[in-house]
Amino acid sequence: MSKKTKMTYDTAMAELKEIVNSLQEELSGMDELSGKMQRAAELIRFCREKLRATELEIEGCFEEQVEED
Numbered sequence: 617m618s619k620k621t622k623m624t625y626d627t628a629m630a631e632l633k634e635i636v637n638s639l640q641e642e643l644s645g646m647d648e649l650s651g652k653m654q655r656a657a658e659l660i661r662f663c664r665e666k667l668r669a670t671e672l673e674i675e676g677c678f679e680e681q682v683e684e685d
């Protein structure tokens with residue numbers, strides 16, 4: 617992914633699925649394994665952070681609704 621392209625949850629998950637598929641199908645050699653695992657860890661960290669941020673936004677929406685009532 618180029619630095620110009622902004623990563624989204626969907627693009628991160630798609631890349632993560634590609635990595636998992638290549639590992640399951642043994643398309644990656646041993647030399648590529650470490651790099652793929654490091655990239656997978658980065659993607660997982662990004663997705664977790666995105667999910668937490670979204671959860672907080674949603675909770676905030678409900679809190680605002682309760683305060684208005």
